[in-house]
Amino acid sequence: MPGIEAASPLRLVHPAAGIGNPFVRKLEDSTALSVADRVMLERISAEPRIVMPHTDLVREGDKPNGVFLIMEGIACRQKMRANGQRQIMAYLLPGDLCDLDVALLDRMDHTITTFSACKVVRLAPETVADILEHHPAVARALRMSTLVDEATLREWLMNVGCRSALERVAHLFCELLVRLQAVGLATDDSYELPLTQVDLGDTTGLSNVHVNRTLQEMRRQGLVELRGKRLRILNLPRLRTIAEFKPNYLHLGERAAA
Amino acid sequence: MPGIEAASPLRLVHPAAGIGNPFVRKLEDSTALSVADRVMLERISAEPRIVMPHTDLVREGDKPNGVFLIMEGIACRQKMRANGQRQIMAYLLPGDLCDLDVALLDRMDHTITTFSACKVVRLAPETVADILEHHPAVARALRMSTLVDEATLREWLMNVGCRSALERVAHLFCELLVRLQAVGLATDDSYELPLTQVDLGDTTGLSNVHVNRTLQEMRRQGLVELRGKRLRILNLPRLRTIAEFKPNYLHLGERAAA
């Protein structure tokens, strides 16, 4: 089946191929993809669905109904407590594929919600199975990306478990810079951040009020500038030092290790 | 190759088969294993290595050198900060297999250390690859178990991010009860817990002093009894309520859902 697609030159010269498609771009970072791989990836991600902001893609307790691929926008994994407290457990950025093996589970144990308007693709379990079986390079890259998701989760636990408010927010900002740069969505020092201070608080285990004061402190120290929904990092070296940010857990190439 | 093994009846009547082997026991919870599967599992876990307490199995920065299977004892994943602070990010209990796909990574991003004396088996990447290819039922169970590990990590983040000291410790104790029961290492209401209060603090993001005071409060309320290294839960319903413990994230069968 991939052979048929590969015979179609139209796909290969599509202007956005490999640049506009964050999924392809991300996978290519970790593995060399064949033409057939790339064609297949372009094909499955060709018709994204547009989802409004603050919409649940899957809810805790639902039966998993396939795997989501984020093409545009930002979403998150989250869980609520009975008293209304919320913990955000991951950000899903363009190029991220949620839960490769989720079909093995009976019920979702958390909710996936969009922050901003998103373009997402839902892949049926059979599609995923097909990729895993017939596209080993892609499968490898996806497995790798799952490992990175888990490592990121560990780093978040580290963040909330043993860093101060300033350090936590600094760390989050450093991580997002690297991850967004990897899919071409950040400049050298800035990116769009469609989150409220409440969201940041629910991410870092802080109250919104304290996030606010922490951001003020960061501005005062000339670390960042946060206007509208755009974050600009003014002093990256110092921000990294404060956060003790070591991007090794993101397992990027040598490129970003510096 | 499995066929040859299956022809050997000796393995099948091994007295400890499926009972003494926590790995087999755990996998059988999620999938029906064939005789060949079980034989293979018994074979690869036949000769565990004994590791002293407080020994690193792999260190952050090391090249991953295979996958560890915990047969006995308790170990953990952890990371240190430059200032000496430690965050524990997972407990590895008997029957747990660490990092199915870890061979894809260049470097470890965290350290795995034993708490108590452990029996562990190291599986070479080829062994793992062989299982994934030739034992689909086992592969499924292992993938599933990886999903549970990740879900557990999310729950820990929830714990540290939005629960009080009492709630955090209560939640941890509830989780351990269920997980240890699943491998036959806990009674109805008690289990061995070879951890110090410092360890508990590094797990829950609390200081050792505060863990101490929290444990005293739990004793005062008649929730638990912690003598020597044995934890006995005196009022499980209340402990669960306090922790808001919902074991759904462990994705056990109906059995433990109650």
Next chain:
DNA sequence: CGAACTTTTGATATCACTCAAGGGACGTGG
């Protein structure tokens, strides 16, 4: 232009941390 949301501010409260020291428990070696 108004409603709803988000950010900001001030005042107060509290949970948990730090520091420091005393008391057990346990193991080892004399």
Next chain:
DNA sequence: CCACGTCCCTTGAGTGATATCAAAAGTTCG
């Protein structure tokens, strides 16, 4: 079997970081 060291648990006092509450000011958007 006792003496000692070490590790762990416990206690007290004082502090500090962050939470809570409530209201004002700013923003966004229909």
